[in-house]
Amino acid sequence: MTSAASSSGSAGGGAGGGGSRYPAGGHAFPHRDLTGIAQLERHEILYLLDEAEQWVELNRSANKRAEHLSGLTIINAFFENSTRTLLSFEIAGKRLGADVVNMHAATSSTKKGETLIDTAITLNAMRADAIVIRHGSSGAVDLIASKVDCPVLNAGDGSHEHPTQALLDALALRHALEERGEGAEDFTGLTVTICGDILHSRVARSNILCLQAMGATVRVCAPPALMPAAIERMGAEPFTDFDAALAGSDVVMMLRLQSERMSGQFIPSAREYHHLYGLTADRLDRAAPDALVMHPGPMNRGVEIDSDVADRLDRSIITRQVEMGVAIRMACLDILTRRSRGIEGWSGELGKGQWV
Amino acid sequence: MKQQRALTITNAQLVTPGGVVDGSLRCADGALFAVGDVAAEGGDETVDARGGLVLPGLVDFGVFAIDKPAFHFGGITRAALMPDQSPPLDLPSRVSYIAKSGKPDLWVHPLAAATRALDGEQLAELGLMQAAGARGIATGRRWIADSGTMLRVLQYAAMLDLVVVAHAEDAALAGNAAATAGEMATRMGLPSAPPEAEALAVARDIALAEMAGARLHFRQVTTRAALDLVRTAKARGVAVTAGVTPAHFMLSDLETGGFRTFARLSPPLRSEADRQAVREAIADGTIDVISSGHDPRGVEDKRLPFADAEPGMAGAETLLALSLTLVRDAVIDHARLADLLCAAPARLLGINAGSLAPGTEADIALVDPDKPWIVSSARMQAAAGNTPFDGQPVQGRVTALWKGGVHVGG
Numbered sequence: 001m002t003s004a005a006s007s008s009g010s011a012g013g014g015a016g017g018g019g020s021r022y023p024a025g026g027h028a029f030p031h032r033d034l035t036g037i038a039q040l041e042r043h044e045i046l047y048l049l050d051e052a053e054q055w056v057e058l059n060r061s062a063n064k065r066a067e068h069l070s071g072l073t074i075i076n077a078f079f080e081n082s083t084r085t086l087l088s089f090e091i092a093g094k095r096l097g098a099d100v101v102n103m104h105a106a107t108s109s110t111k112k113g114e115t116l117i118d119t120a121i122t123l124n125a126m127r128a129d130a131i132v133i134r135h136g137s138s139g140a141v142d143l144i145a146s147k148v149d150c151p152v153l154n155a156g157d158g159s160h161e162h163p164t165q166a167l168l169d170a171l172a173l174r175h176a177l178e179e180r181g182e183g184a185e186d187f188t189g190l191t192v193t194i195c196g197d198i199l200h201s202r203v204a205r206s207n208i209l210c211l212q213a214m215g216a217t218v219r220v221c222a223p224p225a226l227m228p229a230a231i232e233r234m235g236a237e238p239f240t241d242f243d244a245a246l247a248g249s250d251v252v253m254m255l256r257l258q259s260e261r262m263s264g265q266f267i268p269s270a271r272e273y274h275h276l277y278g279l280t281a282d283r284l285d286r287a288a289p290d291a292l293v294m295h296p297g298p299m300n301r302g303v304e305i306d307s308d309v310a311d312r313l314d315r316s317i318i319t320r321q322v323e324m325g326v327a328i329r330m331a332c333l334d335i336l337t338r339r340s341r342g343i344e345g346w347s348g349e350l351g352k353g354q355w356v
Numbered sequence: 357m358k359q360q361r362a363l364t365i366t367n368a369q370l371v372t373p374g375g376v377v378d379g380s381l382r383c384a385d386g387a388l389f390a391v392g393d394v395a396a397e398g399g400d401e402t403v404d405a406r407g408g409l410v411l412p413g414l415v416d417f418g419v420f421a422i423d424k425p426a427f428h429f430g431g432i433t434r435a436a437l438m439p440d441q442s443p444p445l446d447l448p449s450r451v452s453y454i455a456k457s458g459k460p461d462l463w464v465h466p467l468a469a470a471t472r473a474l475d476g477e478q479l480a481e482l483g484l485m486q487a488a489g490a491r492g493i494a495t496g497r498r499w500i501a502d503s504g505t506m507l508r509v510l511q512y513a514a515m516l517d518l519v520v521v522a523h524a525e526d527a528a529l530a531g532n533a534a535a536t537a538g539e540m541a542t543r544m545g546l547p548s549a550p551p552e553a554e555a556l557a558v559a560r561d562i563a564l565a566e567m568a569g570a571r572l573h574f575r576q577v578t579t580r581a582a583l584d585l586v587r588t589a590k591a592r593g594v595a596v597t598a599g600v601t602p603a604h605f606m607l608s609d610l611e612t613g614g615f616r617t618f619a620r621l622s623p624p625l626r627s628e629a630d631r632q633a634v635r636e637a638i639a640d641g642t643i644d645v646i647s648s649g650h651d652p653r654g655v656e657d658k659r660l661p662f663a664d665a666e667p668g669m670a671g672a673e674t675l676l677a678l679s680l681t682l683v684r685d686a687v688i689d690h691a692r693l694a695d696l697l698c699a700a701p702a703r704l705l706g707i708n709a710g711s712l713a714p715g716t717e718a719d720i721a722l723v724d725p726d727k728p729w730i731v732s733s734a735r736m737q738a739a740a741g742n743t744p745f746d747g748q749p750v751q752g753r754v755t756a757l758w759k760g761g762v763h764v765g766g
Contacts, residue, residue, distance in 0.1 A: 137661030139615030159545030
């Protein structure tokens, strides 16, 4: 881990010199799109994280501009409202020198059938070099990806996946552990509890997959109505008692209630939810000593998390998650556009052998 | 068109209610005249079946579209049409119009909408629709949530001696679900409902039908718990029957992986354990009817994110070939296959067809049970190619079809 930041900074395409521990060239990340963590191998996740380190450094410097994607057009097509993810992708693209265009599609008008496909074809015809998509329906990003010729990045589809969120969470967690001197390349031995609206959460699904791929033990905690069926089949250990879930947890990741996806009443009231599942300072003491607190945002202070917990500098890494978001998205945009930019070692066809 | 010349099919394996009989079959004036040991008479048109299987024309119980090329490809000569049309079959005029729409080579037996606009609230004019040609009453794609309304529908149907065709999914539990709750739905983040939604609906409707003394048919029963309820109700003597489509005995919810909307069905595909339960229920007689649920859907309905797509599959062409797999797997024999596909649905509709018995309508399918072919979405006869079996090799195909003794397709 300690060497990750320096070893991965190979400029340009990270084509993988002799020192790289990843497969050469495009074999390090043999995917055209990033639609979910489920499609990624452990070493591909680690590769994305390591590649992001250089952008963490850049983002912390005074001149935050690189020209890797100069001349490329990136379209952020958001069919669902978003502030922070859209902003994060926009900043990531711009810092890499790309022309970034945001498309806000009102959910109501694009819910209809062919319109979504037509929109995809339209974006494709404008010769975007990468399309970032958020959509309210699970699987919508895979559908669009099958209709366009350029890389597609999933910025959240329904309750399915939000891969860049899971990656930035992993990066933020890795940095935080490293600062404590507990750094390792993955999370073997770590217990992470994800608490909140697991049923509707794409963040939870991507994080379960990502954290497990990196060796962590994942617990999920939610009231029964917000716990998806057969979640244990994904390898996560389900809890309804938050205190029991917290016992021995090294990391606590809180999720907000996604009331916009709820039809009907899932919990009696926010007050009661806070009573049972709110992360208070007292509750946090039940977790492992020095347990870290995460939240993908936006936070509902006083509901799932108390302000005095969210703002604790020694425990909460919530703002660091936001910071890492830009770096991860820069890494994803960089890596996924390497084929079209003709970076050495990345030009071959996907899945085929090539001369390096 | 009336049958002009008598027809004799010789050298056939006749699938009669008693079993498969080698022999011939003669029909005249649109009806079966003799089956088994019969010889052609002078002036007869004769067809040598060359040892092929002869089945009654299939009676497809509960289709959503009249799709003649697909029905004829699949050996279907009669179809019971669901009321979920546009506009719905909730008026006598619509029923009488659509009842004639397939003639002469396809007979459509309309199922009357139980409630106006299929909204589950106001009873439709069931008696007038019966007079106009309706052969049953259906709740449509949805369950009638109001138990009082459902009871009155069943009581009325009992009076008219019409079967009530129910959709078995508790509406409140099912909600906007697109999948069965379980590992697949959880991984894919799809809105899902527990499989118990079906058992709840079945339990209530059986109780109401028992009160009303009505004949009740569940168009699709797809879970072990619901099948158990049907089994025990039958043992008690309740006039309840159950159907299923090949999708639910061939496929499990694994098929929805990759958000394949052709596998988006209503009720949704179930777990592997429930699929096995359906096969057991077919074997032990709990399931009475296999139908196609034919529901062709174009790209505007299907090329969508999974949960936004419309449910349904184009099943008419694959109905027979997929049902034949049950015979090949020794789940059922040929006689029972003919009962599931032809005779049982005919009994529900109260029509004199669906069986190779003298005096019934001469609806006949000549089948090569081993003929291999590959299901292809792109090359289907149906109005749309939305089949989850795309690319699947199957065996068994209709080689000739007669409706009322008249050869279909020239």
